[in-house]
Every structure is written in structure tokens, then in C-alpha cells.
Amino acid sequence: KHLVKYIAFAWTLFSVFSCQTNHSETVSEPSESNYQEPHRPQYHFSPKANWMNDPNGMVYFDGEYHLFYQYYPDSTVWGPMHWGHAISTDLVHWEQLPVALEPDELGWIFSGSAVLDAENTSGLGTKDNPPLVAIYTYHDPVGADAGRDDFQTQGIAFSLDKGRTWEKYKGNPVLDNPGIQDFRDPKVSKMQVSGQDKWIMSLAVKDKISFYSSDDLLQWEYESDFNPPWAAYGGVWECPDLFPLTTPDGQEKWVLLVSINPGGPNGGSATQYVIGDFDGQTFSTDQNEIQWLDYGADNYAGVTWSNIPTSDGRKLFIGWMSNWLYANVVPTDVWRSATTLPRELSLWGKSPEWHLASRPVKELQKLRKSSHDISGDTISLEEELVELELSPVEEDFRLVFHNSEGEQVILAKEDDTLLLDRTQSGLVDFNERFPARHQAPLGELTVQNLRIYLDRSSIEVFINDGELVMTDLLFPEHRYTQVELKGFADENRLHYLQSIW
Numbered sequence: 001k002h003l004v005k006y007i008a009f010a011w012t013l014f015s016v017f018s019c020q021t022n023h024s025e026t027v028s029e030p031s032e033s034n035y036q037e038p039h040r041p042q043y044h045f046s047p048k049a050n051w052m053n054d055p056n057g058m059v060y061f062d063g064e065y066h067l068f069y070q071y072y073p074d075s076t077v078w079g080p081m082h083w084g085h086a087i088s089t090d091l092v093h094w095e096q097l098p099v100a101l102e103p104d105e106l107g108w109i110f111s112g113s114a115v116l117d118a119e120n121t122s123g124l125g126t127k128d129n130p131p132l133v134a135i136y137t138y139h140d141p142v143g144a145d146a147g148r149d150d151f152q153t154q155g156i157a158f159s160l161d162k163g164r165t166w167e168k169y170k171g172n173p174v175l176d177n178p179g180i181q182d183f184r185d186p187k188v189s190k191m192q193v194s195g196q197d198k199w200i201m202s203l204a205v206k207d208k209i210s211f212y213s214s215d216d217l218l219q220w221e222y223e224s225d226f227n228p229p230w231a232a233y234g235g236v237w238e239c240p241d242l243f244p245l246t247t248p249d250g251q252e253k254w255v256l257l258v259s260i261n262p263g264g265p266n267g268g269s270a271t272q273y274v275i276g277d278f279d280g281q282t283f284s285t286d287q288n289e290i291q292w293l294d295y296g297a298d299n300y301a302g303v304t305w306s307n308i309p310t311s312d313g314r315k316l317f318i319g320w321m322s323n324w325l326y327a328n329v330v331p332t333d334v335w336r337s338a339t340t341l342p343r344e345l346s347l348w349g350k351s352p353e354w355h356l357a358s359r360p361v362k363e364l365q366k367l368r369k370s371s372h373d374i375s376g377d378t379i380s381l382e383e384e385l386v387e388l389e390l391s392p393v394e395e396d397f398r399l400v401f402h403n404s405e406g407e408q409v410i411l412a413k414e415d416d417t418l419l420l421d422r423t424q425s426g427l428v429d430f431n432e433r434f435p436a437r438h439q440a441p442l443g444e445l446t447v448q449n450l451r452i453y454l455d456r457s458s459i460e461v462f463i464n465d466g467e468l469v470m471t472d473l474l475f476p477e478h479r480y481t482q483v484e485l486k487g488f489a490d491e492n493r494l495h496y497l498q499s500i501w
């Protein structure tokens with residue numbers, strides 16, 4: 001994958017220096033984007049201009065949800081990484097702020113996390129003004145080009161003004177590389193170990209997760225590795241996240257998210273998860289089969305908002321809505337990529353088999369502009385931004401969004417599989433892997449209800465309040481004007497949604 005990224009970056013440099021510049025590839029940030037460009041998401045966050053990938057450093061502080069993200073402010077393809085920054089007070093409306101972290105002599109700023117160091121354990125703030133601390137990966141492009149193995153290290157930066165300005169820690173890096181090429185994406189949280197608070201870091205190390213611990217965020221000690229034989233290994237492991245959730249019968253369980261690229265169930269990038277126990281040093285599990293967070297092709301590198309502080313105890317997640325198979329070439333100008341909808345994570349199932357559900361956060365109901373009861377087989381869509389709530393009544397059901405230009409996207413249950421077919425959804429030939437039929441195994445799951453969000457360039461399908469999820473990008477050239485329904489109850493709900501921009 002990094003080869004693909006480097007080729008994309010080299011191509012940008014080539015186009016800039018050879019004066020064959022395609023203007024849209026090199027625009028710098030317009031002071032105001034009207035967010036009306038073709039395919040521009042209307043209720044998902046996307047930067048005003050240029051490239052984004054993974055969400056980073058999500059932390060809730062003083063009434064604001066912070067969202068940082070992998071950002072390249074000089075181009076619409078991947079390149080030297082910065083941390084872009086946006087904030088929201090409701091997880092629905094986003095305000096883009098200036099870039100938070102820029103590359104320095106130690107390297108580009110890859111993915112990572114952020115916490116409030118409330119007790120000032122790091123000494124980077126004061127007890128009265130505790131620091132927000134960002135922990136990220138330095139990627140040294142010179143070391144990488146020279147063929148070294150130790151070009152990824154972990155660094156930290158801190159802010160004493162609600163994330164508005166950041167200072168890099170003078171003693172960086174705080175975690176040196178032991179000679180392993182892929183050594184990145186630190187996710188830090190706080191937990192009690194033997195009655196004492198500890199900082200725990202989960203780190204993606206090639207194809208395992210390593211755990212480190214610290215008292216002060218500055219000195220880190222290696223604890224253990226996790227890489228069970230049955231997990232998905234077709235690609236490099238990235239962007240881990242470790243957090244506790246309570247089961248429906250009241251037990252505390254630990255969830256470990258591990259993104260992998262390539263090797264996803266429908267090709268390219270995807271996120272697997274493991275449910276088990278963490279004792280402060282070691283993660284253990286009885287799980288012995290892969291579980292996937294999302295069976296669509298376009299939810300990658302997602303992680304949760306920090307547990308310190310947390311707004312109201314909910315575990316909130318957001319992903320990058322793309323896939324490294326084609327992320328650099330999706331047909332958008334001005335900007336490239338967006339986040340998924342924010343989702344609340346919870347556990348479902350029966351002991352000892354637990355699964356992760358991700359449902360759209362309740363705040364998204366604010367988007368509803370008008371709501372309609374719908375029945376019949378053919379529903380006209382008067383508007384482009386749609387949320388549908390449907391209850392299937394037949395064993396196999398089918399739903400098709402389409403328009404008179406012949407563009408369509410199909411969602412169908414066929415036997416024990418949920419199928420999302422975007423082969424004729426609009427612009428599809430920018431990459432041979434894009435026009436595809438994505439499948440999710442339903443196993444024992446009985447589909448009771450579906451919630452579907454359609455934005456200008458995406459569809460997100462939530463079965464049974466998020467027990468199974470599919471997220472796919474779509475690039476229709478014309479909006480879908482009708483939806484055909486087969487196998488659903490007579491009463492369903494349609495909501496037209498408003499733009500957040």
C-alpha cells in the first residue's frame with residue numbers, strides 16, 4: 001500500500017514540476033468552499049479542499065468534539081501528512097480549523113490519538129490548565145527512501161488552549177523504533193491497573209498489535225503482543241483501538257479494533273475486531289474467528305473518541321469513508337475523501353459470543369427536514385439527501401435506488417447474504433475494483449429493520465440498529481429519483497435530510 005501512496009505522491013510532484021498541472025490536483029485551500037461541488041458530501045465531514053484520510057486524535061473537551069485527520073494541504077492525493085482539524089458541538093455540524101500539526105525534521109505526522117492529561121502527569125501543562133496531548137507517528141520519508149527499517153517512531157505534541165495551537169514535545173520521539181518498518185498509529189487511553197492509573201498504548205506493528213504502558217505519556221514500557229493465528233493477515237495491520245464495553249448481561253469486555261490493508265472481506269481496506277479481556281498488560285480472547293466492523297468497502301482506519309474525558313459515557317466511532325484500492329483516484333475535484341457518519345458502539349449477542357454493533361449517533365436525527373410514511377413498491381424521491389427506515393416482511397427483500405439515466409444501486413437479501421451492488425451506480429470506471437457487488441454473511445441474524453442513509457456520494461446501511469453494517473461510496477452523475485421496494489412492510493418511513501454546510 002505504501003508503494004501505491006508513494007507512486008501517488010511522486011506523480012503529484014511530477015505534475016507540479018513538469019507544468020502539466022491539472023489544476024484540481026494542486027489547488028491550495030480555497031478560503032470558502034460552497035460545498036456544492038459534484039459529489040460533495042452534504043452531511044458528512046470533508047475538508048474544504050485537498051486530501052484527507054484517517055480520522056485522528058478524537059477527543060471531547062469543554063463541550064467540543066475534536067476531529068483531527070490525516071491531511072495533505074497541497075494536493076488532492078496522499079502526500080506529506082499533517083493533522084487537519086475540525087470541531088463540532090453536536091457530532092452533526094463541523095467547523096474546520098487551521099491545520100493542527102505539520103511535518104518537522106523528524107518526519108511527516110501519521111495517525112494517532114489524543115487525550116486530556118487531567119492530572120498533568122506529563123508536566124506539559126499545569127494542574128489548573130491540563131494539557132491536551134496528541135500521540136502520533138513520525139514517518140521519516142528520508143529514512144524510508146534510504147531503505148532503513150526504523151523510519152517510524154512515536155512523538156507527542158500538546159495544547160493548552162483547547163486544541164487551537166499545538167507545541168511539539170522537545171524530547172521527541174518518545175518511543176523509538178526497534179527496527180520494524182511498520183510501527184505506527186498509537187492509540188492511548190487510561191486505565192486502572194492494580195489500583196493505579198496507567199496510560200496504555202496500542203500500536204500497530206506490521207501484523208501484530210503491541211501494547212505499551214506509561215505513567216507520564218513520555219516514557220513507554222513494552223508490555224505484550226497480540227496476533228492470534230485465526231485473525232486476518234492478508235495485509236498490514238493499522239490503526240488499533242482498545243476500549244471496554246459492557247455486555248447486555250452486565251460484564252465488562254474489551255474490544256480491540258484492528259484495521260487491515262489489504263485483506264478486507266470485500267477487497268482492500270477493512271477493520272476487524274476482537275472481543276476479549278485486557279488486564280493492563282495482556283489482551284486475551286476466546287474468539288477464534290474473524291469479525292468485521294463493516295462489510296462495505298468504504299469504512300477504514302476508524303477509531304473511537306478518547307475515553308478521557310468522555311461526553312456521556314457513549315463509545316463514539318468515526319471512520320474514513322474510502323478504501324486504499326482507489327482512494328487517490330475517486331472522481332472528485334477540490335477535495336478528496338470524507339468521514340463516515342459518527343456511530344455509537346455497543347455489544348450484542350449471548351455469552352460467550354459477543355459482537356459489536358455500530359449505530360448512527362442519535363444526534364443525526366437533527367438532520368431530518370421532513371418525515372413521510374411511505375408504502376407501495378415505487379417511491380419517488382423528491383430530494384437527494386435521504387434516510388429510510390424499513391421493516392422487511394418477506395424472507396428475501398430487495399431495494400433499488402435508481403434514476404432515468406440507468407444509474408442504480410441495489411441492496412438485496414439473497415439467502416443468507418446481504419448484497420450491496422454498485423456496479424451500475426454512476427461513475428465507476430475510474431478504478432477496476434470500484435464497480436463491485438459487496439456481500440455480508442448474515443449467519444444467524446434475522447433482519448428486523450434497516451436504516452439507510454444516502455448522501456451525495458455514499459450509502460450507509462444499518463441492519464437491526466447496527467448489528468450488521470455496510471458503507472459504500474457511490475458517484476451517481478444524476479441523483480437517484482426513485483426507490484423500488486420488494487418484500488417490505490406496508491409502512492415505512494422516509495426522511496429528507498438537510499445539508500450541514
Ligand code: FRU
Pocket residue numbers: 053054070081110111137184185238239301
Ligand atoms: C491508514 C494509514 C496509517 C498511517 C496513515 C498515513 O490508512 O496507512 O497506518 O498512519 O494512513 O496517512
